[in-house]
Amino acid sequence: MTAHVGKNLPDPPRFIAVAMMTATHASIKSRPVDRQPHPPTKEITGMSSLRYALAACSLLLVATSVLAHPGPGGHQHGQAHRDQDNEVSIVTRGNYRYITANGIPDHQHGRFPNRGNPNRIAPQRYTFRVPLQPRMNEEFRSAMGQPFGVALNGVPFDPGTAEFWNRDRRSGWNYEALSGKINLGLDASNAHVQPTGAYHYHGMPTGLIAKLGDEKKMVLVGYAADGFPIYALHGHAEPNDAESDVVRLRSSYRLKKGSRPGGRGGPGGRYDGTFVQDWEFVPGAGDLDEANGRVGVTPEYPEGTYYYVVTNEFPFIPRLYRGTPDESFARRGPGRGPGSGGRRGRRPPPFGGPGVQGRGGRPGPPGGFPPPSERDR
Incomplete structure (x- = not known):
């Protein structure tokens, strides 16, 4: 018999997905998609891209700690030995x-x-x-x-x-x-x-x-x-x-x-x-x-x-x-x-x-x- 780990875990909060999408988008050079004038865009590369990625990871870690917080009596969903x-x-x-x-x-x-x-x-x-x-x-x-x-x-x-x-x-x-x-x-x-x-x-x-x-x-x-x-x-x-x-x-x-x-x-x-x-x-x-x-x-x-x-x-x-x-x-x-x-x-x-x-x-x-x-x- 085998212990089951990780079943019935809730879906990740939406803000995690948003943060990850933001970091991904930030690493791509902004380009106009139509003929309307746009404000000047700034290319985000190198250290700037790294900072965005680290910020997204921080949000992910915070969300994970929230999901792992035990309920009354020490019960934690999804935990097995x-x-x-x-x-x-x-x-x-x-x-x-x-x-x-x-x-x-x-x-x-x-x-x-x-x-x-x-x-x-x-x-x-x-x-x-x-x-x-x-x-x-x-x-x-x-x-x-x-x-x-x-x-x-x-x-x-x-x-x-x-x-x-x-x-x-x-x-x-x-x-x-x-x-x-x-x-x-x-x-x-x-x-x-x-x-x-x-x-x-x-x-x-x-x-x-x-x-x-x-x-x-x-x-x-x-x-x-x-x-x-x-x-x-x-x-x-x-x-x-x-x-x-x-x-x-x-x-x-x-x-x-x-x-x-x-x-x-x-x-x-x-x-x-x-x-x-x-x-x-x-x-x-x-x-x-x-x-x-x-x-x-x-x-x-x-x-x-x-x-x-x-x-x-x-x-x-x-x-x-x-x-x-x-x-x-x-x-x-x-x-x-x-x-x-x-x-x-x-x-x-x-x-x-x-x-x-x-x-x-x-x-x-x-x-x-x-x-x-x-x-x-």
């Missing part, structure tokens, strides 16, 4: 499916480093393994602390963040990457980069889905660490009827009512999705279970299977397993990605950035936002 192409292999041997990849996305991605993410994309050496016949457990198992799964292009699904209220993991208040309340430098595919250089998805992999096909159908986007398939957004209206309409599936998580504990016990403020702990599972509120999955038929599994769904609302990427995750997805030490390889990088900027503090002199959340307890007043 230029150092190395996407490499991924998915094979089955015995009772397992093996996914070997370098972790480079096969679609356009944002500019990294950027204001919210100081890390640069680097090739990885991933070797994941998932069972071909996964089994559902009676109890759900937490998926936090490791990648939930891997996409078909070899990029991990990894929804968790390392950002906690007051920079204290023991507080129990973990910032949600897709809350819109903090800036983690995510691109248009809801992805950014770990200090190891590992590009990974925190939510809907829009660039991947666009390459795989019709986003209004059931689209297989990857496999969870326990072996069950992962689909994006859609499923059949009747889970076990392949002839029923394909509809958008809804998460069953809802925001809690009321306010968080304040003082030393919590950040205070109303439950608004800033933290993972702002959400709770409400049985029957949507189409999916606690792991954002369900049992049903799919194009790849016409006899039916348990499958996970990536949704546009919390939890976005599932935070629980229904099966048993393979150990190949376990992290290899602090700050290291799954599998092996990669390089060391820098951690994200300290919470709040320079000079930004929360109540009582405590650090505020990343991205310069005030503490939720103060923002919600």
Whole structure:
């Protein structure tokens, strides 16, 4: 699989063409084209022609920098990883499916480093393994602390963040990457980069889905660490009827009512999705279970299977397993990605950035936002 560079770039602005035509015209001796008298013309050659050409080139460079300016979240249209192409292999041997990849996305991605993410994309050496016949457990198992799964292009699904209220993991208040309340430098595919250089998805992999096909159908986007398939957004209206309409599936998580504990016990403020702990599972509120999955038929599994769904609302990427995750997805030490390889990088900027503090002199959340307890007043 090969990364595509330069697609969907806008046409050059008209003023570039005008400038280039002006420079070209300036290097040609002016001549009268009819019998009417003309003012004296000046032949522009030598250094004068060179000055015009240099001026046109300057305009071209300015226009190019304007086109390359990244949009919100560091996304830059037409940018792909230029150092190395996407490499991924998915094979089955015995009772397992093996996914070997370098972790480079096969679609356009944002500019990294950027204001919210100081890390640069680097090739990885991933070797994941998932069972071909996964089994559902009676109890759900937490998926936090490791990648939930891997996409078909070899990029991990990894929804968790390392950002906690007051920079204290023991507080129990973990910032949600897709809350819109903090800036983690995510691109248009809801992805950014770990200090190891590992590009990974925190939510809907829009660039991947666009390459795989019709986003209004059931689209297989990857496999969870326990072996069950992962689909994006859609499923059949009747889970076990392949002839029923394909509809958008809804998460069953809802925001809690009321306010968080304040003082030393919590950040205070109303439950608004800033933290993972702002959400709770409400049985029957949507189409999916606690792991954002369900049992049903799919194009790849016409006899039916348990499958996970990536949704546009919390939890976005599932935070629980229904099966048993393979150990190949376990992290290899602090700050290291799954599998092996990669390089060391820098951690994200300290919470709040320079000079930004929360109540009582405590650090505020990343991205310069005030503490939720103060923002919600």
